[in-house]
Amino acid sequence: MKTAICDLLGVDLPLLAFSHCRDVVAEVSLAGGFGVLGGSMFTPEQLEAELAWIDAHVGGRPYGVDIIVPERVSAMQPGAHADASDLLAAVPEEHRAYVDEILAAHGVPPAGRSADAWSVPSPDDLLDVAFSHPIKLIANALGVPPAVMLERGHAAGVPVAALVGAREHAIRQVEAGVDIIVAQGTEAGGHCGEVTTMVLIPEVVAAVAPVPVLAAGGIVTGAQMAASIALGAAGVWTGSVWLTTPEAETAPYTREKLLRATSRDTVRSKGRTGKPSRQLRSPWTDAWAQPDAPQPLPMPFQTLISEPALRHVDALAAAGDAGAQELATYWVGQGVGLMNEVKSTRDVVYEMASDYADAAARVAATID
């Protein structure tokens, strides 16, 4: 199958795969799709190591990098290059105490409050690393990319993509010079808006044509890929579907929970990053939805308290701690209801391609 995006990205399948795990990125690209490494959780040194590994394993196939550069940086944030301990000092005691309280209610000891537990690398440093590798796409996951990302991408002949959850945002992105719009419906795991994929894709396609649009949000099957093409998308951007592969970064107990979860077991919550993002529902997300809960902090401060706590929870859950197992959660979309068995990354790609062909033939048969 071929769409406009295939030539632009040099791939056989218009299937982009976002993952924090280098193995998933390389395997998807090797199978004919396009892997995109989520780089925002890495230090520049870590990102360098991951991309070097990908270069050594991807056999020259194309891949990309995604980082999160929020368009509006909170006034609480001392500066783009602040180190984690400066930022952590700005977190109110009420929020630290509430995190400890959530854990304690499930018999989980506090996660510790070391600034080393989480870092907030400068986007500029991550871009330096990314552009020193043969990336074929650079994406910004939140808001209009900074001018430096657009300039460096265009100078290097690397298309710049941006994720949007609303038609109006897509128009602003294209005006800013973005080359590929990833229109992400509310059913998506991670940061998302309120409009669903079925409505958002045709809206965005009509608004930004001929700029290519990738459909995102809930897409875990080839039939959904075909539906996305029918809606006018040039391809799909996926994330959740890779989380239950053996190659993914998913914590072991969380993977089990994802396999059991239905499409009704996710929730859009500010409790993890400070902005609405869709996650597996757990007592952690419930706690931040309580009327008496502190208001989640603006990005990146909520992350500074949630990530160390949830990584601590993941470790205890893997060791069999019942309270931690209840609390365990991760970003995932409503498509989790269609993810019910472990399959290798390559098998997921091949099944999606095959399922796509069946669905496309089903549609073609109605107009014979």
Added chain:
Amino acid sequence: MKTAICDLLGVDLPLLAFSHCRDVVAEVSLAGGFGVLGGSMFTPEQLEAELAWIDAHVGGRPYGVDIIVPERVSAMQPGAHADASDLLAAVPEEHRAYVDEILAAHGVPPAGRSADAWSVPSPDDLLDVAFSHPIKLIANALGVPPAVMLERGHAAGVPVAALVGAREHAIRQVEAGVDIIVAQGTEAGGHCGEVTTMVLIPEVVAAVAPVPVLAAGGIVTGAQMAASIALGAAGVWTGSVWLTTPEAETAPYTREKLLRATSRDTVRSKGRTGKPSRQLRSPWTDAWAQPDAPQPLPMPFQTLISEPALRHVDALAAAGDAGAQELATYWVGQGVGLMNEVKSTRDVVYEMASDYADAAARVAATID
């Protein structure tokens, strides 16, 4: 175009159109689709008049009737045949006062409290009327149809359809004997669940095959029809798209608001019927979302206070009252963002058919 549902319903296009307006029902059926009259707002005498009119105008083309029979009737409800004044007597004074307060805040006088303003007909009486006409489909819009609906439908050779918002509900419907599942995503106008159309359709199709599934929720274009077929649906069930046609029941000022609305201007709220239903956002829906608002009453009691108030608002809005114009709202899905001009019902059908063909060809071209 032909799908499995076309033969079952005797239509050329797998496009079902729900409307409270007989003109829309007849026009859709005459144009090759399948009109379904929403009958729950009528008394049996009114429904008889509407169906007689359709019979006289539909030229023998097939059409159906949809009524709402909630699966669990509230314990507050005195009995299925209670008249409106008995029911109205059970509405707490707090709720009546809150409605008056919302209106007063926008300079709108109270709507009056006459039991005549709204009726709650017995579903049995509506079924008697429906089955005395040559209907080709009977649908229940909420929960498993009562045994009498299934028995009468099957005895008459009339397929029975039911709307669902979750995979689990679809399985229960099929077990109860329902012939056609309408799987309605959270983007739908009216009563809806939390799972989006893009995820719900493949889930439900996989769960109930070979029972035909109609996709609903956000569908207002032919490209979305093609996407639905790609997802495995046998056709689509639409509602919102007809609201901006000249033939629809929509109050004049509300129609203007719908044409201006974006996909982000709807909200899922219990404030109109007591169950979550998607509506155009307005100060009315905002008022029921306030932390200090009374809890919406269980069905049908919330309807007894909301409908008279909102019909009063519609009348004042049409007469130019600014406060009423702000308050005006109606059930509509996120697809409202794609509904930006008035088109006749027939033109909507023909455009959807043409757009479908384009989208199907787009998908077919990728597998040539």
